[in-house]
Amino acid sequence: MAQPILLLNCGSSSIKYQLLDPAEPGPRAVGIVQRIGLETSTIDHEVGENEYHEETHFANHVEAVAAVVQMFRDHGPSLDDVVAVGHRTVHGGSTFVESTLITEEVIDKLVELSGLAPLHNPPGIAGIRAAQEVLPDVPHVGVFDTAFFSTLPAEAYTYAVDREVTDRYSIRKYGFHGTSHSYVSKQAAKCLGRPIEETKLIVCHLGNGASISAVDGGVAIDTSMGLTPLQGLVMGTRSGDVDPGLHAFLVNSAGMTIAEVDDLLNKRSGMAGLCGYTDMRDVEAAVENGDQASRLALDVYVHRLVSYIGSYYALLGGLDAVVFTAGVGENADPVRKAVIDRLSHFGLKLDDDANRARSKQPRDISAADATVRTLVVPTNEELAMAQETLSVIGR
Numbered sequence: 001m002a003q004p005i006l007l008l009n010c011g012s013s014s015i016k017y018q019l020l021d022p023a024e025p026g027p028r029a030v031g032i033v034q035r036i037g038l039e040t041s042t043i044d045h046e047v048g049e050n051e052y053h054e055e056t057h058f059a060n061h062v063e064a065v066a067a068v069v070q071m072f073r074d075h076g077p078s079l080d081d082v083v084a085v086g087h088r089t090v091h092g093g094s095t096f097v098e099s100t101l102i103t104e105e106v107i108d109k110l111v112e113l114s115g116l117a118p119l120h121n122p123p124g125i126a127g128i129r130a131a132q133e134v135l136p137d138v139p140h141v142g143v144f145d146t147a148f149f150s151t152l153p154a155e156a157y158t159y160a161v162d163r164e165v166t167d168r169y170s171i172r173k174y175g176f177h178g179t180s181h182s183y184v185s186k187q188a189a190k191c192l193g194r195p196i197e198e199t200k201l202i203v204c205h206l207g208n209g210a211s212i213s214a215v216d217g218g219v220a221i222d223t224s225m226g227l228t229p230l231q232g233l234v235m236g237t238r239s240g241d242v243d244p245g246l247h248a249f250l251v252n253s254a255g256m257t258i259a260e261v262d263d264l265l266n267k268r269s270g271m272a273g274l275c276g277y278t279d280m281r282d283v284e285a286a287v288e289n290g291d292q293a294s295r296l297a298l299d300v301y302v303h304r305l306v307s308y309i310g311s312y313y314a315l316l317g318g319l320d321a322v323v324f325t326a327g328v329g330e331n332a333d334p335v336r337k338a339v340i341d342r343l344s345h346f347g348l349k350l351d352d353d354a355n356r357a358r359s360k361q362p363r364d365i366s367a368a369d370a371t372v373r374t375l376v377v378p379t380n381e382e383l384a385m386a387q388e389t390l391s392v393i394g395r
């Protein structure tokens with residue numbers, strides 16, 4: 001029996017979606033809305049051989065979700081036989097450690113957790129509400145970014161802060177992009193031809209949001225995002241790591257409110273804060289044109305990545321491969337080159353032609369004599385979400 005599932009993945013700058021039946025060889029429809037909130041947004045909808053592209057402006061995710069629904073109405077396929085909808089749900093806090101049937105109580109909890117993922121839970125909830133309106137009679141399932149990291153060792157997830165405070169407010173490193181880190185780790189082990197149980201990987205998920213994880217035998221042992229998706233790497237608009245003393249300094253000495261500091265670090269920092277561009281394609285073009293601010297932004301981005309890779313190598317006590325995924329990781333060959341060229345002392349070395357070649361397949365881009373491999377593995381959060389959704393509705 002056909003079991004088509006609609007998957008909605010609301011990211012901070014994008015919405016990815018698929019209509020697929022895990023029993024069929026490929027998805028019935030795949031789409032992506034990009035550059036939400038920027039001057040020109042795009043929507044691409046693919047049904048079999050047919051591709052539909054529109055350029056427009058979506059101020060926010062509510063407008064973008066409405067456009068996705070319209071694409072299905074205008075160009076198909078029909079959503080009439082959909083049996084369930086899977087939603088990427090970013091922050092599950094300590095309440096949700098596995099995929100869950102979405103009820104009104106679940107949505108209330110997600111609203112409560114919104115302060116911890118201000119760029120994600122609100123768009124995610126908008127996606128759930130919009131899909132519930134279109135498909136009110138089927139189960140909707142939340143698949144959490146935090147789930148894969150719920151088994152981090154205590155020494156990795158514990159902040160060195162007064163235990164009484166952290167216990168009272170469930171403050172810990174949660175980690176995000178877990179569906180992607182988990183899926184990509186499995187694909188990477190396949191690509192290496194090794195059992196995942198015997199594989200040590202560093203997975204760089206570099207999208208608009210970016211995070212890196214150390215995965216030992218298929219189990220995450222550390223990751224760069226924290227209590228919120230603000231910690232760690234330099235991102236499109238997010239600062240990643242800063243001195244925690246910065247908050248008090250900006251409040252006490254620069255006269256900012258805490259809300260202004262939060263807005264600054266989430267929305268006006270990262271690449272946007274350093275050079276004015278959030279999208280790596282724009283940054284690369286500006287660097288080509290000699291823009292010094294963009295050059296520095298890229299250097300800071302790469303420096304942060306290299307230092308995390310070194311630190312995770314130390315934690316793993318060995319390494320089979322560094323794996324690049326998500327929008328930047330899959331497409332920005334100059335970023336991969338800048339990172340891997342600085343890690344030759346770890347045995348990493350690129351084949352420059354393989355690095356530059358375009359493909360949608362998982363691939364090894366290392367030089368033949370590299371002793372640690374470099375892989376590019378396209379993420380497919382939607383496929384992993386479909387499997388999770390099926391298992392929840394089958395329970």
Ligand SMILES: Nc1ncnc2c1ncn2[C@@H]1O[C@H](COP(=O)(O)OP(=O)(O)O)[C@@H](O)[C@H]1O
Pocket residue numbers: 011012013014206207208209236278279280281326327328331332
């Ligand atoms: N061809 C490309 N070259 C360089 N960077 C790209 C390319 N395509 C996409 N990107 C980068 O990927 C980002 C989107 O990645 P994605 O994983 O879809 O993000 P998110 O899910 O966080 O919204 C864009 O903001 C852009 O920086």
Ligand SMILES: CC(=O)OP(=O)(O)O
Pocket residue numbers: 010011012013090120145176177207208209210229
């Ligand atoms: C958690 C997170 O940062 O997600 P995204 O990369 O989709 O913004």
Ligand SMILES: [Mg+2]
Pocket residue numbers: 011012207208326
């Ligand atoms: Mg994403």
